[in-house]
Amino acid sequence: MHDTITLAAGWIQTGTGLGNSIRTLIFDVAIPVMCGIFVVVVGWKTKAPGPTIMACIFAAVLWGLSSNMATLKNKTTEDIVQYQGGPAASRSDQ
Numbered sequence: 001m002h003d004t005i006t007l008a009a010g011w012i013q014t015g016t017g018l019g020n021s022i023r024t025l026i027f028d029v030a031i032p033v034m035c036g037i038f039v040v041v042v043g044w045k046t047k048a049p050g051p052t053i054m055a056c057i058f059a060a061v062l063w064g065l066s067s068n069m070a071t072l073k074n075k076t077t078e079d080i081v082q083y084q085g086g087p088a089a090s091r092s093d094q
Helices: 010-048 049-067 069-081
Strands: none
Touching: 010 049, 049 069
16 A cells, blocks of 8 residues: 655645735735825825825725725625526526
């Protein structure tokens, strides 16, 4: 009898851990910091309240959408399933 050994199990687990860490770093640190930098740069360059307020709104929308990726994914999946006729629909070629 031969036992099956997965030699890359450690590497796969390490890669998955790095992927999760990088994703968390991007969504929890990088996007909020870049939104803040965007608002500061627009405010510094324009020195006007209108563009700075619009930059704040755009940054808030981007930050909000990026923080709710799981909700957006679930909603998109529901929409696709509903558009395709639901889980009980049968497909046939006509």
